[in-house]
Amino acid sequence: MNSTTLNITVVSDELDRKKSLLASIAAQQVFLAASFLVSCLFYAHHSRSKGSKLPLPPGPPGWPVIGNLLKYPDSRRWLTEYLWKFNYGPLVYLNILGKPTVILTTVEATHELLNKRAAKYSGRDLSVMAGDLVSKGYNLIFRQYDAQMRLHQRLNVAGLNPRSAALYDPVLRLESLQLLHDILTESRAQPGSEGDQTPRPADTQTSRPFNPRWYFQRANVGSLHVILYGDRLVKEDPTTAGKMDFLLTCPTLQALQNPPLVDTFPWLKSIPYALSPWKLRAESMFKEEEAYHLRNLRNAVNQPGYNVAKQVADSAKRLNMELSDTEISWVIGTLFLANGDTSPTFITWFLVMMVNYPRVMHKAQQVLDEVVGHDRLPTHDDRSRMPYIDAIIDEVMRYRPVVPSGVDHLSVEEDEYMGYRIPKGTIIVTSQFSLARDKAAFGADAEEFRPERWLERNDLPIIGFGNGRRVCPGRHVAKEILWIMVTRLLWAYEMEAPIDPETKKKKVIDDRDTVPVGIVIGPSPFEAVFTPRGKWVEDIIENDFKNADFDVNRIMEDVARSKGL
Template identity: 30%
Template structure:
């Protein structure tokens, strides 16, 4: 688990570490002010991504948005993604988010043994509705998303360090496919991915043609095609990679939050007291309650700080020679910000930085604050840096807020009998890190909770 190794190296070698792996210069950043200086303030130099031959070049044809090299294609995709996300938010994404939060809380009360599957379904369903204007999912195994989920799993493994020799020996990319099974497999995934993502995008085009489209990310890309200059193929891959990035990370953050509720029951109780005082028990939480639920908002910040699901972020690459406090950083250097270490730095967050404590984001009056100096409005570094910051970060935070609020309004989450909880046990899936599988017991907080959730779900056809 490289992020833990890099954190240990900080103690031995310092806050900024230079490596040379097989001729590739690398810089590891373990301190917040260094990361913000290089990756935020000098973003013009550090906005590129290092080349990835299998995952980025072959499997996705250079169209995997988060990994696309810095240049014209990335700029056009960034503009389209940013504006399309804002359009979806303005045209009712919150309704989708509330519906999925209701369905999630209801499902947890009906059968808490399947909670992890419900988290995945909720995230996938929201992405499907927001991106493609599709009806919600009843199962994470729905055929509409099964392929994308499988593709995402394969792609995540392709980006794992050491997955393919060609990443260390780039000359291998020139080996003919008939002599390289790894290359044939990657090319096959690209062909099938292109077919599936174009099919999904084509469904939106067909609905627009007959006047039946709903507000969605893809419909915005289609209606505003002239503004963004993206081809149909680029649009299809952009939407699919937004789905892949958003669904997996959202579900994983909720899994870490669930573990925190089990491990820190006093924090759960404090959050429930706030919800009871603001919402009561005669209605469900809504986004109108957000300004009055600062502890829940702080909880969102804290879970993203305490357990960043991509602990090493996505590597940057310098496009010019640079000097930082006497360190020479040559052009082409791979720069990795150890998000895990930045988010748990006692110098930034205090001596309890390794503990889950939402109160660190509240002032003495209990009102929400952005966070320590240098952490920007997010209060953490999980969403990345500079021009490469996550375009959907507000959507992600809002989804976490309403799912957490709805779950704590209706339910109490507890450990199951004889299960030992270890908040430092990690399941590394390549880029994304989940907690080791665990079970949770979910019980209603008051007798009417399940009936109220069911009624609200029926009103929304969920």
């Protein structure tokens, strides 16, 4: 065979290969398009299936087949939910490609259905990619409320109940001191020189403006990491950045942010691998997240002091629960990831509110000066004498919920409420943003940021930690972390927006300017100025930091003794 013939043969083979590839891609696209049409028709028929004679709740009109899909965008959907509340009331019905969906927009409706009737509303809508493929059913957030989930909740209780949360106070004091010192150091640094102690040249604001988000995250996540896994996350440790970055890039979060078609049409999960590339991607994503959780678990069980992961592993073994290391690692890992962005986002919203409402900040600082003074840092022992601090925390959580559209529930049987039918299999959306502005629950000024409302009434509902049987298991620890961080920031710093060098006026930090991280919604990145409230602040922070014992193993050994372990 001469070279010309050989070249022709190679080219011909290459053309055949490309034709085959194109044919395969075309077949896949045709198959998926046909699947989409068949599924739409199925769901449309299913949505008209007979049930109770009661009407469905009111809602916006939809299109044939796709229903309200185009009217319920992913971007800022909580605002859409809030506007619908005025048109349709406490229950807003949607048809999303045939899937019945009910948005709850009032506190009363949410409490009645998700708390009082929790047995009917504790399900979860099927998440094929994040729940089945990427986490293989190990992630509690996506599990149905079954025996395995109840077992996982039981394992978590011992390490996260109110009594245990109070025992972690020495850890929270340490990590909040680290936060204060980090902010002091960053505020003093010259632009472009990390940690430089040289003061800035005299200016209208003597502290350097910077974005504190990383420090908020390190302090909150660091506290949780000690409690769950037994070791600290410090800036100087080269592994810290990777562990914190994983909170924002973990496979489960990626699956939620970029769901494939299979999440809309779950039956596509059964089609062959050749036509479902998401399966190969999901397997790789599962292995990545599994490795992360297992690495944390194995490190935790080898720590000399107490940690929740070690207690869960010991309890599972002692009670013969026959749980694999992988399953145990996901039990703890889910808690870590779920709280890894919500608490830092809350602290960032708190900062926005203090910058925009200095009256509230100064009132809190007056309380702190009266109760704590200028000779020491505040501690949890001061909490009962400073209810206004708790009022600020509750009001920030209400006014700017970090998950404004909530986490969906699913009705596991047909029900009726307010004369309307709620079909079995209905997705239940708890519109936290709408609940927070419910005038029947929070008063005529529910649109305003006013912490005093929490001192005037003792029956206001706390929103932000979930409802019913799916309430956040880490809420007690989270509340303790938030309190110490907020209180010490208020005690130490005057928090304000930086001055615009062009206008010579303070910049505006717009609390309507938001950015999503999965379902968590925080303010868009911004810089703030933290000015120590006096020389006494700097002296106390520097002295306490210099003399602090950062041996968390000793602290956690004391926790173990207090628990009788």
